[in-house]
Amino acid sequence: MKFTVSWLKDHLDTDITLEALLEALNNVGLEIEDIHNPADKLGVFKIAEVISAEPHPNADKLRVCQVSDGTETVQIVCGAPNARAGMKAVLGRKGDYIPGLDFTLKDATIRGVDSFGMMCSAKELELGEDHDGILDLAADAPVGESYAKWAGLDDPVIEVAITPNRQDCLGVYGIARDLAAAGHGTLRALSVPTVDFSAASSVGVSIATDGCSRFLGRAFSGIKNGPSPEWLQKRLAAIGMRPISALVDITNYISYDLGRPLHVYDTSKLNGDIIVRKADEGEKFTALDDKSYVTNGFETVIADGSGVLGFGGVIGGLESGCTDETTDVFLEAALFDPIKTAITGREHGILTDARYRFERGVDPLFIDTGMAIASQMILDLCGGTASEMVKAGEVPTWSKLVSFRPERVMTLGGLDLPAADSIALLDKLGFKVVSENGGVYAFEVPSWRVDVDGEADLVEDVLRIHGLDNVPSVPLPATDHKAGKTLSPRQKRARAVKRTLAASGMMEAVTWSFMTRSDAIAFGGGGDDLVIDNPISSELDCMRPSILPNLLKAAQRNANRGAEGMALFEVGPTYENDTPKGQELVASGVRTAKVSARHWAQAQASVSAFDAKADALAALSAAGAPVDNLMVMDGAGGHYHPGRSGTLRLGPKNVLATFGEIHPSALTALDVDGPAVGFEVFLDRIPAPKKSTATKGALQQSNLQAVHRDFAFIVDEDVAAAKLIKAVRGVAKNLITDVIIFDVYQGQGVEAGKKSVAISVKMEPKDQTFSDSEIEGIAVKIMAAVQKSTGAVLRA
Secondary structure, eight states, X not given: OEEEHHHHHHHEEOOOOHHHHHHHHHHTTOOEEEEEOHHHHHTTOEEEEEEEEEEETTEEEEEEEEEEOSSOEEEEEEOOTTOOTTOEEEEEOTTOEETTXXXXXXXXXXXXXXXXXXXXXTTTTTSOSOOSSOOOBOTTOOTTSBHHHHTTXXXXXXXXXXXXXXXXXXXXXXXXXXXXXXXXXXXXXXXXXXXXXXXXXXXXXXXXXXXXXXXXXXXXXXXXXXXXXXXXXXXXXXXXXXXXXXXHHHHHHHHHHHSOOOEEEEGGGOOSOEXXXXXXXXXXXXXXXXXXXXXXXXXXXXXXXXXXXXXXXXXXXXXXXOXXXXXXXXXXXXXXXHHHHHHHHHHHXXXXXHHHHHTTOOOTTSHHXXXXXXXXXXXXXXXXXXXXXXXXXXXXXXXXXXXXXXXXXXXXXXXXXXXXXXXHXXXXXXXXXXXXXXXXXXXXXXXXXXXXXXXXXXXXXXXXXXXXXXXXXXOOOOOOOOTTOSSOHHHHHHHHHHHHHHHTTOEEOOOOSEEOHHHHHHTTOOOGGGBOSSOSSTTOOEEOSXXXXXXXXXXXXXXXXXXXXXXXXXXXXXXXXXXXXXXXXXXXXXEESBSXXXXXXXXXXXXXXXXXXXXHHHHHHHTTOOGGGOEEESOOOTTEEEEEEEEEESSSSOEEEEEEEEOHHHHHHHTOOSOEEEEEEEGGGSOOOSSOOSSOOOOOOOOXXXXXXXXXXXXXXTXXXXXXXXXXXXXXXXTEEEEEEEEXXXXXXXXXXXXXXXXXXXXXXXXXXXXXXXXXXXXXXXXXXXXXHXXXXXXX
């Protein structure tokens, strides 16, 4: 919400300084967004008098002027057609910045004649669009004075943030009311005119929908719709609005001044009377924004005999709009349903000043006053005659009582304020005490405060008007949490995984929880229940089923800028469906391109599925998963390469992680250069530890010599090596500390359909050195376990 200081003082009798005003606005809850003074950029320009204006000796359209600013006379070459001796103009000198041209003045030689400044046009000073001639000031303009000060441009423009519940401050008058209640001046009473009318209205109105509860109208004839007065144009231009015509400017002015949206129709373009009704599906009209709209059937529309004229409370139609030739108009003031207005604007993507106010709620009892003030402004500025006012709908009734206990200002707001002071502040805001019973006051809520529904709202108003800076700051109570107890187990697990992955050389990324639906479908998601109704971007229209696509795209963006060998990870949620159980905490990571630098002695190595497996195991270990008991199986998912991927499972069904090389088709769909590998660790599926402790157990390290034994087994070629390793580890868990595969062979000497798998088993004694018989006993058990589990036999 923007306004100028002078505009505010039209409603607030005050001598408050600008600094104090800004502080007061913040204290009553109207946060300052911006403050600027047009005079700041024009302060260097002075009023000057043209002493003489002679033709340029070398150019027909230029004049050589002698210009005085009261202290010295300078020569200026000017091309303006209205430059003449005796006129008053705005003078800029060397070093002055011209805002409309975005350059700094310097002395110049123009067609052989020296020029030591510039006389400025309205456009060059950003005061209007006129640039055909220089500003021609009044004859009594004081030479040497600051032009900005003389022209009344020294009027700061203030912009405040209006929260959704403060619709009463969407007019300058409402802001003045708050400041007056806070003791920063006296609120000037509104002058409500009695409008003289000469005849009945030529246009009738009716309501046939619950989307509008009240509609007032008045016809005007014989008006002249030219430019609005200079004061009105300046006031609208100061807040960033473009003056259009007297009629349009009046409605815009009333909207910003009093918070009352209005609309005017060209009567000659109406076909019969006006009816406010629910739209039929498929109706079309062209709005004032030059866009065509098709109704969906739920909107509240203003219509006549020819069809839709506009969306009620949102935007009017172009065909019934006023032009400079308009002589007869019909003025509308209505009450539209806030929810229906908001839905209409949202569905059609229309945001206007009228919608902004109606959807937040306007004063239902101010409709007649707003109509009267606007009607008189039209008569004063456009002339003509007014008709009798026509009405449709019920006269609004307003009766809202809210109970208030003064002690709640302390218990809710932390401010110890006497009851009498609280009641007095509310009275200044328009809340009137109706009754009192045992210290509980019943307040009648004023009609302009449609946001007030309960006691907490009154407490908030007391705090605001007393001054938010007067509310004492109270520190939060100290917590008595013991060390290590401030994070949940889930949070600790996520933090441990992040630290481990970062320590391995990966960089943490934070990406959107959304992605394009096509990407989501490629990675196993994209269901209708995960499509976002109102996405922040067309490229972020679906909740992510996996973090991998976002990480892969991030890696590619970095690669496009010269980064090599990206390694990124993220710990965050993924979404299987729209239920609470469909959200899962996942640690995901990707590695791309080469993992070794170019060297003459060896070829560059690319990332492989084993890199992703190592990352997944590291994350699982950090999260407390029993990595020694995990099974490596296939079934990683369609976005992984089927022959270069796998899953890490705790049992045959509980998948704790997937890893592998990203499928080439998935990389192509994402427009990512390969090769790339990735992993996903499902943190919520990891079983909680049986015993929670903040300290690690004692290190169990044997000081006895370990023994290594190698075995070569012949096994069916479709048997997973992990199954063989699991069988070996299960023989003597306390003695076998490591099992690795060091050779896999198929070919001569091995039966077709079979393969030879060679493993090395590390056995570590605990109490005493192994004897030969003990080693042999463990070896026999290993061979028996492998044969039972996989059908393998020892290779001869």
